[in-house]
Amino acid sequence: AQSVTQPDIHITVSEGASLELRCNYSYGATPYLFWYVQSPGQGLQLLLKYFSGDTLVQGIKGFEAEFKRSQSSFNLRKPSVHWSDAAEYFCAVGPSGGYQKVTFGTGTKLQVIP
Amino acid sequence: DTAVSQTPKYLVTQMGNDKSIKCEQNLGHDTMYWYKQDSKKFLKIMFSYNNKELIINETVPNRFSPKSPDKAHLNLHINSLELGDSAVYFCASSSERGEKLFFGSGTQLSVL
Numbered sequence: 001a002q003s004v005t006q007p008d009i010h011i012t013v014s015e016g017a018s019l020e021l022r023c024n025y026s027y028g029a030t031p032y033l034f035w036y037v038q039s040p041g042q043g044l045q046l047l048l049k050y051f052s053g054d055t056l057v058q059g060i061k062g063f064e065a066e067f068k069r070s071q072s073s074f075n076l077r078k079p080s081v082h083w084s085d086a087a088e089y090f091c092a093v094g095p096s097g098g099y100q101k102v103t104f105g106t107g108t109k110l111q112v113i114p
Numbered sequence: 115d116t117a118v119s120q121t122p123k124y125l126v127t128q129m130g131n132d133k134s135i136k137c138e139q140n141l142g143h144d145t146m147y148w149y150k151q152d153s154k155k156f157l158k159i160m161f162s163y164n165n166k167e168l169i170i171n172e173t174v175p176n177r178f179s180p181k182s183p184d185k186a187h188l189n190l191h192i193n194s195l196e197l198g199d200s201a202v203y204f205c206a207s208s209s210e211r212g213e214k215l216f217f218g219s220g221t222q223l224s225v226l
Contacts, residue, residue, distance in 0.1 A: 032213075043118070043204055043217030044157075051213070088155060101170050102215065104157040 002027045004093050004105035012111040013081050021076040021108050023065075023091030033074040034092040034102065035065055044090060050074065061085070086112045117141050120205045120218035127195055128226055135190045135221045137205030145169075146188035147215070148180060149204040157204070163188055192223075200225045 003026045013019055025031060032051055036044040048059025055067040065076045074091060088109050094102035120137040127133055139146060147170075148160040162170035163182045177193040188205060205218040 034215075036215075038155075041219070043206075043219045044215070045217070046214050049214065090157065101159045101162065101172075103159075107155045107157075109155075 002031070002093050002095070002103045004091050004103055006089075006091055006105035006108050008108045009106070010109045010111065012113060015083050015112050015114055016080050019076075019078045019081045019085070019110070021089050021091075021110070023074045023076065023105060024072050025074060025091070025093040026072065027093055027095075029095070032094040032102075033065075033067060034094070035059065035063070035074075035076045036090045036092060036104075037061075038088040038090065038107075040087075047076070047089075081110075081112055083112045083114065086110055116218075118205055118207055118216050118218040120203075120221055122221060123219065124222050124224075126224045126226065129195055129197060131195050132191070132193045133195060133223070134192070135203055135205075135223075137188045137190070137218060139186055139205075139207040139216070141207055141216060143207040143209050143216070144185055145208050146182065146185070147206040147208075148188065148190050149206060149217075151202040151204060151220070153201070161188075161190075195223075195225045197225050199223060 005024045034049045035047040038044045047063050048057050050057050050067045088107045090107045091105040092102045118139045145164045147162045151157045160174050161180045166182045179191045182188045202220045202222050204220045206215045
């Protein structure tokens, strides 16, 4: 069965500092990997996704993530955090192709301090 | 125009009542979903429909019944509401390839 682990429940960073959110997945084949962001009172919005090819993927809002098969990881990074990045971040894994179910991690809440 | 819209945004009700949440998407997607997010923010899929056909039905009490009158709509009806049903329910849609989920803004259900 597929699963996702986000080991950090809550992270606090200073505005302008770099950010890395960790994600480890378990999946038997080549997965589809996603990062979603949820602002308070809102639904989730896709930041970026990895399906194949270049293991470093760029997303919206200046985020990037790197797929490392050997470590079963898909960590999200941003070189300089803005106050508006404060939100809940979810890593997700799904089987390649089709509308089969996507499994979400438990989320990491990001707090940005001035 | 909102891509995935669900109503109501808030729903407060008594135990034992029956309630419905409606969802509509104007993206032309073939697949729609219901997700439940609990108080710890854990997001779990409940159902998925593709072209009005049920394709994913997770271990959900049969008090929950999805209905898809057409591929742009997926409603969720809940019978005999229980305290444990309190959560945020998200509707989502995707193209058939499932490459990206588009979420509604959620319905916060509180059962008293």
